[in-house]
Amino acid sequence: MRRIITAIVYNKSGVLSRITSVLNRRQVNIESISVGVVEAEISRMTIVINVNTLSEAEQVTKQLNKQIEVVKVSDITDDPHIERELALIQVNAPMSIRSEIQAVIAPFRADIVDVAQKTIIIQVVGTHDKIDAFIDVLRPYGIKQLARTGITGIKRG
Numbered sequence: 001m002r003r004i005i006t007a008i009v010y011n012k013s014g015v016l017s018r019i020t021s022v023l024n025r026r027q028v029n030i031e032s033i034s035v036g037v038v039e040a041e042i043s044r045m046t047i048v049i050n051v052n053t054l055s056e057a058e059q060v061t062k063q064l065n066k067q068i069e070v071v072k073v074s075d076i077t078d079d080p081h082i083e084r085e086l087a088l089i090q091v092n093a094p095m096s097i098r099s100e101i102q103a104v105i106a107p108f109r110a111d112i113v114d115v116a117q118k119t120i121i122i123q124v125v126g127t128h129d130k131i132d133a134f135i136d137v138l139r140p141y142g143i144k145q146l147a148r149t150g151i152t153g154i155k156r157g
Helices: 015-025 055-067 095-108 129-142
Strands: 002-010 031-036 041-052 071-073 081-092 111-115 119-126 141-150 154-155
Touching: 002 015, 002 154, 015 031, 015 041, 015 055, 041 154, 055 071, 071 081, 081 129, 095 119, 095 129, 119 129, 129 141
Parallel strands: none
Antiparallel strands: 002 041, 002 071, 031 041, 081 119, 081 141, 081 154, 111 119
């Protein structure tokens, strides 16, 4: 069961290590972690984990809340929230098929951010499922490189 956990933490050395240690001790698989500074001394983490039961997710949240550097931890999976992920994808794109690729990426609202002689780099932002679908559409053209940020999320309202 996939859960999205957000944590407001103090921006200090070693905090990420301690957070991942808690998850490791509980044998929780981390799908992605996204961290960014939101204020001078505060950072927001978005952690996507895979757990077997809801009670396991609740235990993880409780354990993370006990950490000294943690201000607040929330499981936003079931709450109304916005989640986004960014992907940069380098695709084989000879001149003869670039217009075709542009037509394919348009419904995804993706942008071409770099053009070389034989390749282009495309940027797409969206949900995890949208990124997966976009990659599947581009796969026949030949993906040379792929970089994904992992999910970042925030509760609505």
